[in-house]
Amino acid sequence: MSRSPYVILKWVLIAIVLAVIVYAAGMFAANGQLLGTIVFGLIAISILAVYSTHRNIPAKYLLPGLIFFLAFQIWPAVFTGATAFTNWGDGHTLSKQESIDAITSSSVEEVSGQPRYSLRVAVKEGDDVATGEPVYILTDPDTKKVYAGTADGLTELPAADVTTGPTGRVTAVKGYTILTGREVNARSQELDSFAVPTSDGAAIKKVGISEAYEGKPAATYDPATDTITDTRPEASGQPAKVYKASDASWVNVADPNDQLPQGWKEGVGFSNFTNALTDPTLRAGFFKIVVWNFVFAVLSVASTFLLGLALALLFNDERLKGKGAMRALLVLPYALPGFVTALVWASMFNQEFGLINNMLGIDVDWLGNGTWAKVAILTTNLWLGFPYMFIVCTGALQSIPGDVKEAAAIDGASGFRTIRSIIMPLVLVAVGPLLIASFAFNFNNFGLIFLMTEGGPFENNQSAIGSTDLLITYAYRLAFTSANPNFGYAAAISIFIFMIVAVLSWVGFRQTKALEEVN
Amino acid sequence: MTGNIAATDVEAPTVAHPVGEKRRAHLWWKYALGVVALIWALFPLVFIVSAALNPSGTLSTTDLLPKDISLSNFTELFELRPYWAWYKNTLIICGVGAFASVFIGAAAAYTFSRMRFRGRRAGLMTLLLAQMFPVMLAFVAIYLTFDFLGDALPAIGLNTQAGLILAYLGGAMGANVWLLKGYFDTVPRELDEAAKVDGAGHARIFFTMILRLVLPILATVGMLSFVGLFSEFLLASIFLKDSENQTLAVGLWSLLKADRNKYFGPFCAGAILASVPVMALYFSVQRFLVGGLTAGSVK
Numbered sequence: 001m002s003r004s005p006y007v008i009l010k011w012v013l014i015a016i017v018l019a020v021i022v023y024a025a026g027m028f029a030a031n032g033q034l035l036g037t038i039v040f041g042l043i044a045i046s047i048l049a050v051y052s053t054h055r056n057i058p059a060k061y062l063l064p065g066l067i068f069f070l071a072f073q074i075w076p077a078v079f080t081g082a083t084a085f086t087n088w089g090d091g092h093t094l095s096k097q098e099s100i101d102a103i104t105s106s107s108v109e110e111v112s113g114q115p116r117y118s119l120r121v122a123v124k125e126g127d128d129v130a131t132g133e134p135v136y137i138l139t140d141p142d143t144k145k146v147y148a149g150t151a152d153g154l155t156e157l158p159a160a161d162v163t164t165g166p167t168g169r170v171t172a173v174k175g176y177t178i179l180t181g182r183e184v185n186a187r188s189q190e191l192d193s194f195a196v197p198t199s200d201g202a203a204i205k206k207v208g209i210s211e212a213y214e215g216k217p218a219a220t221y222d223p224a225t226d227t228i229t230d231t232r233p234e235a236s237g238q239p240a241k242v243y244k245a246s247d248a249s250w251v252n253v254a255d256p257n258d259q260l261p262q263g264w265k266e267g268v269g270f271s272n273f274t275n276a277l278t279d280p281t282l283r284a285g286f287f288k289i290v291v292w293n294f295v296f297a298v299l300s301v302a303s304t305f306l307l308g309l310a311l312a313l314l315f316n317d318e319r320l321k322g323k324g325a326m327r328a329l330l331v332l333p334y335a336l337p338g339f340v341t342a343l344v345w346a347s348m349f350n351q352e353f354g355l356i357n358n359m360l361g362i363d364v365d366w367l368g369n370g371t372w373a374k375v376a377i378l379t380t381n382l383w384l385g386f387p388y389m390f391i392v393c394t395g396a397l398q399s400i401p402g403d404v405k406e407a408a409a410i411d412g413a414s415g416f417r418t419i420r421s422i423i424m425p426l427v428l429v430a431v432g433p434l435l436i437a438s439f440a441f442n443f444n445n446f447g448l449i450f451l452m453t454e455g456g457p458f459e460n461n462q463s464a465i466g467s468t469d470l471l472i473t474y475a476y477r478l479a480f481t482s483a484n485p486n487f488g489y490a491a492a493i494s495i496f497i498f499m500i501v502a503v504l505s506w507v508g509f510r511q512t513k514a515l516e517e518v519n
Numbered sequence: 520m521t522g523n524i525a526a527t528d529v530e531a532p533t534v535a536h537p538v539g540e541k542r543r544a545h546l547w548w549k550y551a552l553g554v555v556a557l558i559w560a561l562f563p564l565v566f567i568v569s570a571a572l573n574p575s576g577t578l579s580t581t582d583l584l585p586k587d588i589s590l591s592n593f594t595e596l597f598e599l600r601p602y603w604a605w606y607k608n609t610l611i612i613c614g615v616g617a618f619a620s621v622f623i624g625a626a627a628a629y630t631f632s633r634m635r636f637r638g639r640r641a642g643l644m645t646l647l648l649a650q651m652f653p654v655m656l657a658f659v660a661i662y663l664t665f666d667f668l669g670d671a672l673p674a675i676g677l678n679t680q681a682g683l684i685l686a687y688l689g690g691a692m693g694a695n696v697w698l699l700k701g702y703f704d705t706v707p708r709e710l711d712e713a714a715k716v717d718g719a720g721h722a723r724i725f726f727t728m729i730l731r732l733v734l735p736i737l738a739t740v741g742m743l744s745f746v747g748l749f750s751e752f753l754l755a756s757i758f759l760k761d762s763e764n765q766t767l768a769v770g771l772w773s774l775l776k777a778d779r780n781k782y783f784g785p786f787c788a789g790a791i792l793a794s795v796p797v798m799a800l801y802f803s804v805q806r807f808l809v810g811g812l813t814a815g816s817v818k
Contacts (some may be wrong), residue, residue, distance in 0.1 A: 033670065033671055060807075069692050070689060072654060072686050073657075083659060340567075451772060494659060
């Protein structure tokens, strides 16, 4: 092998990439995330194995793409599948034990009548006041003993280490830096959830910046009955509330409508899928979306193709003067970013101020009426998509040999007959795969729908399902913009899209015999 | 702009077509239809320019043709939002994303076109199928994955551009490899053989010879990736939450969402500036485009 500077360059690159990956693996290890450490470790090993030898040349070219392909296309698909079988979503993000811990620790309450500690917030000497582990310097009001409280518990401080001011307030402690009031306020959010544990579940929490109380959790978990009992109502003479574990939430035994906000994540089997297909309201909406999804994709491809082809035919006449300039102007819509097109057309369709209503002197509620919104969206997509079809049809037309058309003319075929029987079949063969690709793109054309209508309008008080929703905008809203995000159900909708696309591609490939042409 | 148009004729290399009989007399209706088509294609563009120059800057006061001309919408836009930050972010995300996509795709296409190895056919089939499932379909899983990654590595978590670029690269190999391979196949293998005889290794052949010969398709794929990412909204909107971190698509959308009527002028001003890179790129690779689009797909 040649010893060129490129060999050195190669090793420098390998070293840099490995250093970054090993650093990443280390960060995961430090964070206690074993899975991440293992994955990054495997990536590092595969890079070393592939690039350090002279064998297995194909792998050297495929590995970068393969890593991204596995990590961000295959893995998300698998993960989507797994998520679709869970209730993961708003209020269901924790494990069951974490939900119990969150409920009990947030219920620590001051026991009335107990004296309050006087508090100074400090950090260990040498730690940064803004980020260091907080230490509570607590003075017992009765015994005047001073304690240092950390997340691990209380330790008494020797009186010799503590300096107090004239009011009895601690002003300095050996080995600690006391924070000023302003510094405490800056960290108040963090300190509000900080508690110094004492005996049997009780904890010390701060009030304001200079006081702290010792309280007990009002809610307790009983593993034998799998219930959480909240004693707080007893203070006002009510019976304690008992919450039972039910459907991944803590539900009040006495009142099924009362449930705690912290539920937990668990497997729910096929219920996300079966709900979409069997729940009467969900089912009606779901099928409405699927039908519109197909109608939208088919009409978008058909309308753009027909207009593009018609214009290509129109301009495919060498006697026309200035057709070069006209072609360049015609394809300008294609050169405009898609998001700009969608947003501008949505504004032009605005009922009150929009250009369309103003110019035509009409008052149509384009985007507020389900049917008109569909018309508006298809019109916009026609404008957006016809230049592409115009380009590819022009290319296809120009590749049709002139003698074929001449032969048709000699045989006495009319212009229309020539188009139908000679030109159309030849063009379709050439652009067929592009039509399939265009259909696949429009089937999931999130950007256009979301930027124009966000899936709306939402008619007949139907808040979940909009008139122009595609499956993908529906799933997006379920996961990210609804009041109760439901990742599990959104993932199930994604799986439906996967399945529909898979069936369509299978049919498409059988038609085009593309799979047999792999060489 | 006019200069551009004159210089960029869409016409592909013409095949001589003899026309049977001349019917010049009936050409006028073609011109008439052509003008109608041009009005249809251009009126929204005229409207955008008119709105951007409209001094009062609202949707309700904008007509198809501007009455007065002012640049106040531009200055208002720059005061309202971190527009140039969006611009920079978009160029970085699309530039890096498109470049990496093309590189990954070209490397894979070279392998599939030039080498014979076990799993080659299965690999090509897998990628053909994967092409049907865009990365964004699994957006829920991508969101949760990057949420997890960000816990340990905040630099590539949610709300970072690096994370977004990584997520985009998941589809890089599947999306382009067929188009690229189709073009790579048209480069004669005899050239590789000759270079090999002269002592060039596989890397030398790839980097110094093949990549130059397939430049037209690289330009086409690069442009398509860039433009595709430029308007990508789904992942960009769930990744980028902080205003100064956003792309033009997400940022301008949020501006218009705040008040469609009031901010329409500044929005159009921003939209015009945003269109500049896409249009420039489009016109610079236009002559490759027709051949490039059909070469890979048409047998």
